[in-house]
Amino acid sequence: MTNVERPIVAKFGGTSVADAEHVKRVGEIVASNPDRRVIVPSAPGKRNKEDQKITDLLLECNLLTEKELLYEQAFEAVSSRFEGMGRGLSCHSPVVGWLDEVHKGIDAKKGKDWIASRGEWVTGQILARFLGGAFIDADKLIILKEDGQIDPLTYQLIKNQISRDCLYVIPGFYGKDTRGIKIFARGGSDITGAIVAKGVDAKVYENWTDTNGVMAADPRLVANPKTINELTYREMRELGYRGADVLQMDAVLPVIEAGIPINIRNTFNPQHPGTMIIDRRDSDTKDVIGIAGRKDFVAFKIEKTGMNRTKGAARQILQIFEESDISFEHAPTSLDAMSVIFQREQINGKEAGIRSALDKQLNPDKVSTVDDFSLICVVGQGIPAKASDVHATLFSTLKKAGINVLSESYSVNGNSIVIAVANEVFSLAVNDLYDAFIRK
DSSP, X not given: XXXXXXXXXXXXXXXXXSSHHHHHHHXXXXXXXXXXXXXXXXXXXXXXXXXXXHHHHHHHHHHHHHTTOOOHHHXXXXXXXXXXXXXXXXXXXXXXXXHHHHHHHHHTXXXXXXXXXXXHHHHHHHHHHHHTOEEOOGGGTOBBOTTSOBOTHHHHHHHHHOOSSSOEEOOSSEEEETTEEEEXXXXXXXXXXXXXXXXXXXXEEEEEESSSSOBSSOTTTSSSOOBOSEEEHHHHHHHHHTTOOSOOGGGGHHHHHHTOOEEEEETTOTTSOOEEEESOOOOOOOSOOEEEEEEEEEEEEEEOTTGGGSTTHHHHHHHHHHHTTOOOSBOOEETTEEEEEEEGGGTTTOHHHHHHHHXXXXXXXXXXXXXXXXXXXXEOTTTGGGHHHHHXXXXXXXXXXXXXXXXXXXXXXXXXXXXXXXXXXXHHHHHHHHIIIIIO
């Protein structure tokens, strides 16, 4: 292989490696560009709606062993999937050996993290053998500190062990701390790929999945939404945080910090260029490029005359919610009131305690709650320059549909506007805003 000055790091999600035929697609994609030198696979995902993810099966094995119950049926499902993959890729014998190592580790009760990570470990070995590349275990590269943060030593290890003239496969989803294997949050292969991409100073971090890229709206709400060709890290972060389900931006912070472009691609439509996520862009002329949102929010409204002159009031209010383990979406304020908005699932029997703490610390005039509403976010880096026009279009569109806006939030020169509407009109609002800003 020829030397590559700045390689491409390609992460393939669970659907991309779900079976042997899918892995063959991955092989074609890797072979089509010699710059793709570092491959990061997830564990096999679902092949159909009735199927189970390999990681879920392995977690079931762990749970059963913890309860001193038989886990063989769950492990047989894991073995069957991987052995089928091995037969289809002409590596059945080594797959049996790798599975035997996993089986022994489960018997030895090596723990949840070790067991859950074995799906990526076996997949990485299979892919390395099929691609003719070198397998490097993630626990030899990715070192985590006690608080779960990445140890800077990680990047030196990556630089030392990955050369520019070889193809490497590194399993996603885990690293190592002082206690042994440590898995990331679900979807953690994105984290691995981002760490490795930063470590090798990749020219692009490719994230291969089963969609053509980031869509301008949720296809479950809007029929045939457009794929966004290019957007910034900030825009993607807003869309992801507000509900766009393609890439969790927190998972790829290492590449954002390094300024490495992220390319979302479709394993099953590799000719499509996908979505490029970059630091800055000049390509889009639209003020708004995406609409995202989620349902089922709750707002606590705290009213107290002269609250704006009460030093520390906002801090005290937010501290009460923090101590109740509730993270808020945003907190609109006025002279005599402050609302704290968060997802309903977080309340979980905590309302009485929050009210008691608010009464004790602030002695408010009134505390009320508003339930069953949704937050919708319109996103675009062109919003600051055309904020008045965007606001006018937003409110006139919703007024025409008879939709009442419960609240609105826009930071100075921000690239997003967040509004609240009743749950029952959520889908209608998203579609009307999509038509007004994007489909036009």
